[in-house]
Amino acid sequence: MIPQRHVLLINPTITKRRSARFPLAVLNLSASLDGRYTSSIIDGNVDTDFVSTTLRALQTGRIDAVGISVMGGPQLRTAIFVSRAIRERFPATPIIWGGHFPTICAGPSLNSPYADYAIRGQGEETLGKLLDTLFSGDTDELSTIAGLSWRAGDQIVHNPNRGFSPAGLGRILPYERLGNPRQYIAKTYLGRHTTGYQAALGCRFRCTFCGVAAMFRGKTALPDPDRLDRDLQFLTTQFGVDAIQFFDHNFFDREVDTAPLLEVLAKFQLPWWCFARSDALLNLSERSWALVKKSQLRMAYIGAESPSDWLLHDVRKGTSTDQTLAAVELCRSHGVTPELSFMLAPPQDPEGETERTFEFIRHIKRIHPKTEIMLYVYAPLPPAPGSKNLPVERAVGNLRDCTGAPLVFPTTADEWAEDEWLAYWCHTDAPWLSPRLRSRIRDFTTVLGCRFPTVTDIRSPSWGKATLSAMAAWRYRLQRYERPWELDFSKKFIRLWDPRVSGL
Ligand code: B12
The missing domain is CATH 3.80.30.20 (tm_1862 like domain)
Structure with a gap:
């Protein structure tokens, strides 16, 4: 049996440890991948050295892609910090941004050397489809994924929006x-x-x-x-x-x-x-x-x-x-x-x-x-x-x-x-x-x-x-x-x- 591909989901630091609440975005994404991909979570709100933890996780060689949650404001800085560190040490690992910042600023997100894909809006289905495409190697499919922004050569392409999904209401x-x-x-x-x-x-x-x-x-x-x-x-x-x-x-x-x-x-x-x-x-x-x-x-x-x-x-x-x-x-x-x-x-x-x-x-x-x-x-x-x-x-x-x-x-x-x-x-x-x-x-x-x-x-x-x-x-x-x-x-x-x- 071929082992399932593994995705690392990161919630970069936005607040102090004592203000940390369940990182609902990465929890929802992780649940949505179940059955197709395995995933793990690193939360910068509770792990004060989350960049080192991330690099150690990548060092194991078992991570096939990284998804990073990015809200504008202070979390953008910590997201950039961890993305840069990953790009420097593991340049072949795909880095996927999602959340409020890439939803509004997909262009600026991709106008950087450290984010490869920007997912706009609700992330679950778009992320699943993007991973399917990346792991199958059929990158022609990228243009068909609703809600995705990506780079085609030196152009940034914004695919049409994905429609609203109530699927999250059924998730545990x-x-x-x-x-x-x-x-x-x-x-x-x-x-x-x-x-x-x-x-x-x-x-x-x-x-x-x-x-x-x-x-x-x-x-x-x-x-x-x-x-x-x-x-x-x-x-x-x-x-x-x-x-x-x-x-x-x-x-x-x-x-x-x-x-x-x-x-x-x-x-x-x-x-x-x-x-x-x-x-x-x-x-x-x-x-x-x-x-x-x-x-x-x-x-x-x-x-x-x-x-x-x-x-x-x-x-x-x-x-x-x-x-x-x-x-x-x-x-x-x-x-x-x-x-x-x-x-x-x-x-x-x-x-x-x-x-x-x-x-x-x-x-x-x-x-x-x-x-x-x-x-x-x-x-x-x-x-x-x-x-x-x-x-x-x-x-x-x-x-x-x-x-x-x-x-x-x-x-x-x-x-x-x-x-x-x-x-x-x-x-x-x-x-x-x-x-x-x-x-x-x-x-x-x-x-x-x-x-x-x-x-x-x-x-x-x-x-x-x-x-x-x-x-x-x-x-x-x-x-x-x-x-x-x-x-x-x-x-x-x-x-x-x-x-x-x-x-x-
Ligand atoms: C909790 C929270 C916080 C907490 C952070 C968490 C904690 N305490 O541990 C705190 C209090 C720190 C915070 C701060 C801020 N917040 Co706040 N916060 C929220 C809140 C209430 C819930 C976030 C949440 O859990 N949502 C539930 C999850 C499931 O939804 P989600 O995060 O949007 O995730 C989905 C998608 O975005 C996407 N996605 C997200 N990450 C990723 C990653 C990948 C890889 C992919 C593919 C997809 C993806 O898919 C997810 C599932 O569908 C939201 C409102 C809301 N209901 O969302 C506001 C909200 C996100 N915050 C907002 C803002 C603006 C801020 C501030 C930046 C500014 C401010 N003053 O409010 C501050 C920063 C403060 C500072 N340090 O100076 C805005 C964001 C709007 C925007 N355009 O950016 C929101 C929407 C509130 C609002 N109505 O305006 N916040």
Whole structure:
């Protein structure tokens, strides 16, 4: 019998060990290859020397291809690092990139000496087909694989997109391939043994600024309630899970589909957190809210984005500011903390919109002080290859830097990994921000974060958070945000947790 070919799947470091959660992308890919290829996983979030581990694995001579998961931002750097090391030592090994970065930036991914193939969108079927082609040696087939970008001589070819697949909802994840799965179950403000978990796939909306829309193009699929039941049973009995952070792109869909999932959650009563939309929450009946309460939903992350309806319309959000306010009220009355995210400094009116957002946040804090606030800079990404997306093209087509020159996105992965573009991908900076606006955003973020330390921060001591809050109170009250040097200084000793960087 011919031994099956072996694929090494790598999740390069994106966060510290204590923030590491199940690397769902590589777990799903690994499960999808079963029966055709064997696979193993290296996770840079738990293996601090994952590059050496990778090279040692390749040294055995038993690895036929490497698949690397790449999100833009800090993970791009570690992905480049490991890819370069593999290329240098094992130049014949095919290196396949997949994930959010190659989905949007397939061209820049392949404009590098270390990635041979870029898989766009959901990766399972495309990866299987690519491996079949590579191992059969029939490279003529490459042009037939939907969702694949590849090099034909010195040309980069983007094959058509692959259609949405709900197949992931039927998969059982091979947690045991992570060595010690329990190291991914962490203490958070939700519980002592919190897991990350994904119930549904995709999102039916196509907001122009969102990476999820680039990946799923408006498609979604919800799981069978029995699957959720079975998985929660497994996670609670095998790993002692007592709280869940749902990684679903959008947990609350149409009530008729979501209600059976809420029934399951109400049965388990594990405190939970999820992504949600204000309109979906407003559409829930009292019966569903009763289930939400019983199931112990602690916090819902809602993309409020902006205090201006024209901007919400422009980015195709599909919700209004009135709905944001109504959802805050509804969450408050049902004991759920709303966590609102905002996009500051859109290029149409960076200063004006930023100030209006600060005012809107102050208004919300007056209505419901426990509302959590996540601040990002509006930073739309280029359209993904293979899809004609006019609204996204329009959103990025007229971008200019702060000197008025047209904005030119990087053309290589290395360039995307430079400080300026890394910050852009992480929504912490954009080229059209003036130095004054940049400081204004930084100062407001500091004062707000100290005045209202996030409840998700269980690492900083309570006395430290109370001290910072008291110190920031006068600045917040009088709106004197500028140069909060005393808060910056104190934060050197009392380190606050930033959920934008590390999650819960
Ligand atoms: C968990 C998570 C994190 C965790 C990382 C994991 C951990 N704690 O261990 C943390 C908190 C660190 C994180 C950070 C960031 N995140 Co994050 N994160 C997520 C989240 C919620 C879940 C990821 C996940 O497990 N998905 C489930 C898996 C199955 O899906 P997947 O990763 O997309 O994988 C599929 C495909 O992409 C593809 N694929 C993926 N890898 C590979 C590899 C190969 C070889 C192939 C073939 C295919 C392939 O196939 C997979 C299966 O279909 C997603 C939202 C979401 N639901 O995806 C956001 C998300 C991925 N994050 C996002 C972003 C932007 C970030 C940040 C870069 C910026 C920010 N401020 O949010 C930061 C970086 C912070 C920093 N350090 O400065 C965006 C990405 C959008 C984009 N265009 O890049 C998302 C989609 C959230 C959103 N709605 O905007 N994140």
